Amino acid sequence: MVSLEERLSQALRHSVRSDLPDAAFRWDVPKDATFGDLSNAVSFKLAGPRKQSPQRIAEELSAAVMARCRTQGLGGWIARVEPKAGFLNVFLSQEGLAQVLRDILRQGRRFGTRRQHPALSLNIEFVSANPTGPLSVAHGRQAAVGDVIARLLRSQGARVTTEFYLNDEGRQVEMLGRSLRARYAELLGVPEPFPEDGYQGAYVTDSAGRLRKTQGDGLLDKPLEWFIEEGMQEQLARIRQDLEQFGLTFDQWTSQRWLRTSGRIDQALETLKAKGLLYDSDGATWFASTKFGDDKDRVLRKRDRELTYLAPDIAYHQWKFQRGYDQLLNLWGPDHHGYIQRLKASAAALGFPADRLIIRIVQLVTLSRQGKPVPMSKREGEFVTFREVLDEVGVDATRFFYLMRTMDSHLEFDLELAKRQSQDNPVYYIQYAHARICSILGKERLPWWRKLRPDLHLLQAPEEQLLMRALFQYPLMLQVCAAAMEPHGLTVYLRKLAETFHVFYTQHRVISEQPALSAARLALVQATRQVLANGLGILGISAPTRM
RNA sequence: GCGCCCGUAGCUCAACUGGAAGAGCAGUGGGUUUCUAACCCAUUGGUUGCAGGUUCAAGUCCUGCCGGGCGCGCCA
Numbered sequence: 001m002v003s004l005e006e007r008l009s010q011a012l013r014h015s016v017r018s019d020l021p022d023a024a025f026r027w028d029v030p031k032d033a034t035f036g037d038l039s040n041a042v043s044f045k046l047a048g049p050r051k052q053s054p055q056r057i058a059e060e061l062s063a064a065v066m067a068r069c070r071t072q073g074l075g076g077w078i079a080r081v082e083p084k085a086g087f088l089n090v091f092l093s094q095e096g097l098a099q100v101l102r103d104i105l106r107q108g109r110r111f112g113t114r115r116q117h118p119a120l121s122l123n124i125e126f127v128s129a130n131p132t133g134p135l136s137v138a139h140g141r142q143a144a145v146g147d148v149i150a151r152l153l154r155s156q157g158a159r160v161t162t163e164f165y166l167n168d169e170g171r172q173v174e175m176l177g178r179s180l181r182a183r184y185a186e187l188l189g190v191p192e193p194f195p196e197d198g199y200q201g202a203y204v205t206d207s208a209g210r211l212r213k214t215q216g217d218g219l220l221d222k223p224l225e226w227f228i229e230e231g232m233q234e235q236l237a238r239i240r241q242d243l244e245q246f247g248l249t250f251d252q253w254t255s256q257r258w259l260r261t262s263g264r265i266d267q268a269l270e271t272l273k274a275k276g277l278l279y280d281s282d283g284a285t286w287f288a289s290t291k292f293g294d295d296k297d298r299v300l301r302k303r304d305r306e307l308t309y310l311a312p313d314i315a316y317h318q319w320k321f322q323r324g325y326d327q328l329l330n331l332w333g334p335d336h337h338g339y340i341q342r343l344k345a346s347a348a349a350l351g352f353p354a355d356r357l358i359i360r361i362v363q364l365v366t367l368s369r370q371g372k373p374v375p376m377s378k379r380e381g382e383f384v385t386f387r388e389v390l391d392e393v394g395v396d397a398t399r400f401f402y403l404m405r406t407m408d409s410h411l412e413f414d415l416e417l418a419k420r421q422s423q424d425n426p427v428y429y430i431q432y433a434h435a436r437i438c439s440i441l442g443k444e445r446l447p448w449w450r451k452l453r454p455d456l457h458l459l460q461a462p463e464e465q466l467l468m469r470a471l472f473q474y475p476l477m478l479q480v481c482a483a484a485m486e487p488h489g490l491t492v493y494l495r496k497l498a499e500t501f502h503v504f505y506t507q508h509r510v511i512s513e514q515p516a517l518s519a520a521r522l523a524l525v526q527a528t529r530q531v532l533a534n535g536l537g538i539l540g541i542s543a544p545t546r547m
Numbered sequence: 548g549c550g551c552c553c554g555u556a557g558c559u560c561a562a563c564u565g566g567a568a569g570a571g572c573a574g575u576g577g578g579u580u581u582c583u584a585a586c587c588c589a590u591u592g593g594u595u596g597c598a599g600g601u602u603c604a605a606g607u608c609c610u611g612c613c614g615g616g617c618g619c620g621c622c623a
Binding site: 023028029030031032035039041044047048053054084085086087130167170171172197282283284285286295298299300301302303304306308309333334335336337338339340341361363364404405406408409410412414417420425426428429431432433435436437439440441442476477479480481483484486488489492495496499502503505506507509510511512525546547 | 549550551552553559560561562563564565566567568569570571572578579581582583584585586587588603604615616617618619620621622623
C-alpha cells in the first residue's frame with residue numbers, strides 16, 4: 001500500500017514538472033509542529049531557474065498540490081497545504097488523523113512496515129569478536145546497533161542476513177591455548193612460563209580450573225591444539241550465550257578455518273594473481289592495493305610464508321559478494337578504521353562494486369557511574385565486560401542506552417542512570433507509557449463500548465491532536481532510520497511519543513461518563529500502545545503491561 | 548607527519564543525504580480523595596571551537612587554524 005506521503009510526493013512532482021531528483025519532492029516531518037505535519041522545500045530549488053521568489057512558487061504549488069490531492073481522492077485527509085516562507089506545509093485534516101488511527105488498529109503489529117519488490121538483500125556482519133575472551137562493552141554496542149539495523153531494514157521489506165565472522169585460527173586463538181595450558185599447569189603446581197602477550201584475564205584461570213575439575217590432572221600430555229580447541233570452544237559458547245541473553249542470534253557464522261580448508265583463501269589469492277595484482281618483494285607477497293585507492297600496497301604473505309590477516313578477510317568478502325547480496329554492511333570498532341581502504345580496494349580488485357560494501361564505524365563506549373568514569377584497564381586483562389553490564393543493568397536498559405546516540409558519537413554509558421528506575425531513565429519512561437495504557441485497557445468495565453464504532457472526530461483537544469500527529473509520524477520516521485542505517489532516531493521518537501501520551505494522560509480521562517468520547521479515546525490509546533510496542537519491538541526492548 | 552570521528556545550553560547529546568536552532572538531565576518554583584506520581588506544569592540557559600569561502604539558505608559543504616579521541620605493522 002502506498003503511503004500518504006508518497007502519494008503527496010507524487011502529487012508534488014506532478015505539479016512541478018521538473019527533472020529534479022526524487023529527494024527534492026520528499027516530505028519531511030518538520031521540526032516545529034506549527035509548520036504542520038509534513039513539509040517540503042522544493043520551492044527554493046525552483047526559485048533560481050524560474051527567477052521567482054520561493055514564496056511565490058510555494059503559493060502556486062500549494063494550490064496545485066491541493067487540487068491534485070482532490071482529484072486523487074486525498075482531499076479529505078488534508079486540511080490545507082500552506083505556503084509559508086517558501087516552504088510547503090501540509091496539515092492533516094481531522095479525517096486524515098482519524099485514518100491514521102484506523103490504519104494502526106487494523107494493521108496492528110504490521111503498522112510501520114513496508115514491502116519491497118524486489119526486496120533488497122543485505123548482509124550485515126557485526127560483533128565478530130575473537131573467541132579468546134569475554135565480549136567487551138564496545139562489542140555490546142555493536143551488537144545492539146547491528147541487531148536493530150537488521151530489524152529496521154527487515155521492517156522496510158529487506159531480506160537481511162546477520163553474520164558473525166569467527167576468527168578461529170591464527171595467533172590469537174593460539175595465544176589463548178597457550179595461556180590456558182600455562183594456567184592449568186600452574187594449578188597443578190607445575191611451573192610453566194606464562195606466554196608473553198598471553199591472556200591474563202581471570203577467566204582463563206577459571207577455565208583451567210574447570211578443565212581440571214571435569215577432566216582431571218593428566219592433561220599436560222595433550223598437544224597445544226587440544227588446549228586451543230578447548231579454550232576457544234568455551235569462549236565461543238559464552239559469547240553465544242551472552243548474545244542470546246541480549247536477544248540476538250546470528251543467522252550465519254562463517255569461520256576462517258572453513259574458509260581456508262574449503263580452498264577459498266587460495267582461490268581469492270589466485271584471482272588476484274591472475275589479474276596481475278600480486279608481486280613479490282623483500283621475500284613477501286604484496287597486493288597492489290594502491291591501484292584501487294589505498295595509501296600503500298599491503299602484504300598478503302609474510303616473509304615467513306604465513307598469511308597476514310588481510311588474506312582471509314579478502315577471501316571472506318569475496319565469499320560474501322559471491323552469495324549475491326545487493327549490499328554488504330560491516331560494523332567495525334574504531335580501531336579498524338585504517339583497514340577500510342584496503343578492504344574496499346580488495347573488493348574493487350576482485351571486480352565487485354566497492355560501493356556495495358558499506359563499512360561503518362561504531363565509536364567507543366566509556367562507562368561511568370554518576371558522571372565519574374569507570375576505569376577500564378586492559379593491561380591486566382581485567383575490564384568491565386559486556387556480560388557484567390548486562391547483568392547489572394538488564395537487557396532493556398542496556399539496549400536502549402547503547403542506541404541512544406548516533407554510532408558516530410562516543411557513547412558515555414552511565415551505569416547508575418541506566419539502572420535507576422526513576423523519571424530520569426528514558427527506558428522506563430517509555431515503558432511506563434505502555435504499561436499505563438495497558439492498565440486502562442485492562443480496567444475497562446463497560447464492555448458495551450466495544451460495540452460502539454468510535455467517532456474519532458471527537459478527538460479535538462490539543463493533546464489528542466498532538467498524539468495523533470505523533471502517531472502519524474511513525475512510519476516515516478522508521479523509513480528514515482532504516483535508510484540511514486542508524487537506529488538512534490527511533491529512541492528519540494519513542495521518548496517523544498511517550499511524552500506526548502503522558503501529557504495527554506494527565507489532562508484527560510480516557511474512561512469517563514461520556515461513552516462516545518470514551519470509545520474514541522480508547523481507540524486513541526490503543527493505537528498509541530500499538531505504536532509504542534512496535535517501536536520497542538524493533539529496538540528489541542520489552543513492552544511491559546504492568547510496572 | 549598522514550588518515551578517520553568528535554567540538555552545539557552547566558552536563559550528556561539531537562537536528563532525517565544544505566532548509567525554519569532542539570531534547571533530556573541538572574537548577575528553581577508548583578501540581579495527586581479520579582484509568583499507575585516510574586507522571587505533569589512553569590521557568591532559567593545559545594557568537595553551533597575560531598577565521599574565511601560557496602549558496603536564496605551553512606551546525607551541516609570547501610579551505611586554514613585550535614582543542615579532544617582513535618588509528619597509521621611482514622599484529623589480529
